[in-house]
Amino acid sequence: MVPSGHLAPALPDAVSGSVEIDTATLASLAPDAGWRRQVLLDRELIVLATGGHGHAEVDFRALPCRPGTLLRVRTGQVLRCTPPHLAATVVRWRPEALAGLDVNVADVPPRVQLAGEDEDAVINEVSQLTVDSRRHRDTPVGRSLLRHQLTVLLLRLSTLPPRARRAARPEELTFQRFHREVELGYQHTRRVEDYADRLGCSVRTLTRACLAVTGRSAKQVLDERVALQASRLLAATDEPIARIGRQLGFTEPTNFGRFFTREIGVSPGAFRAAREQPGPGPLVRPRPPAEAAGS
Structure with missing residues (x-):
């Protein structure tokens, strides 16, 4: 287990397109060194800011980010980060990776500022997923492990922040x-x-x-x-x-x-x-x- 509050280094570059679940650095998603252009996403993302300050533009909406900011970004949206020195770990997955698992990604808030025990727990889970995606993603057992780790992460995030539930009109x-x-x-x-x-x-x-x-x-x-x-x-x-x-x-x-x-x-x-x-x-x-x- 990774020590609480510390994030394991994310994979520095994009991996094979056949991989269902992996992690990457935010910088590796940029279409160019200065993030001059938006990137059109072909996977679901969880973006966890780990250093620096800046803005993430999601579908042209500027969202302020600092360490502990977590974003959920959907397949088909466009993403750009300005200024380009914001550091973040990105968890990426293809929608079919969660097929048959009891989790609804829509329950995860689009943006949340983590703090305290919640931040420690999410950092630990993202960091462990990063380690395991590097070591085990090419084995059947490893792929199953990553699917369940991602499910746990999304279920945890779906409770943040607590939201009042009511019947829809x-x-x-x-x-x-x-x-x-x-x-x-x-x-x-x-x-x-x-x-x-x-x-x-x-x-x-x-x-x-x-x-x-x-x-x-x-x-x-x-x-x-x-x-x-x-x-x-x-x-x-x-x-x-x-x-x-x-x-x-x-x-x-x-x-x-x-x-x-x-x-x-x-x-x-x-x-x-x-x-x-x-x-x-x-x-x-x-x-x-x-x-x-x-x-």
């Missing part, structure tokens, strides 16, 4: 169902009617639920999700703008340009040109269910 349940369907279908359709049909309810019901939970209509929630994905791809990839538009269901580049400019306030080209500047500009984003519905 009908509008919240409808919004959560709508949100899940949007995640599955936003690249194919931006018609609220299509989602209402899938959920077996009326457009009015969806709009009323979205207004109650987020203060925005169902159409606004849907368009914000498309604009967020467009912003991620423009910021973190070199895909041609027209191709990004086609991926999101726009057959004509001009239609995509008008949509993006309306939602974000600048054209796709201007947004991409400014992507290496700190804070790429205002971005309207949908709130995830845990934030939107409250708890």
Whole structure:
């Protein structure tokens, strides 16, 4: 066991893409030495800050970080750290790594500042997982060990901070169902009617639920999700703008340009040109269910 309060050195570089669970340094995730660009994540992350001070931009939201700050970052989000001297250990895993295990990653808060016994316990578990991922990740027993260690870590984090539990209102349940369907279908359709049909309810019901939970209509929630994905791809990839538009269901580049400019306030080209500047500009984003519905 690692002494309480001390973190074992993380693996300095990325490991094979076939590994389900591993650890790395925060610096090893950077697309360049100065974190001038966002990185589009293909795995789930727990980021535990161990030294320095700075900000982590998650989907263009600047989150202050200092030793003990812990972030949960999801597959498909974009990440950048500014200034680049923030040190952190990163636990990474593919979603299938937790298949069949009794843990819900959504119960882990997106950001928490650890302290006291909670911080010591999390540091110990992250450090032990780091050691074991280096020594045992290539064996069947080692992979099973890492899966259970990650489960314990996530279960512990799901209790931080304590949150009052209450039964969700009908509008919240409808919004959560709508949100899940949007995640599955936003690249194919931006018609609220299509989602209402899938959920077996009326457009009015969806709009009323979205207004109650987020203060925005169902159409606004849907368009914000498309604009967020467009912003991620423009910021973190070199895909041609027209191709990004086609991926999101726009057959004509001009239609995509008008949509993006309306939602974000600048054209796709201007947004991409400014992507290496700190804070790429205002971005309207949908709130995830845990934030939107409250708890």
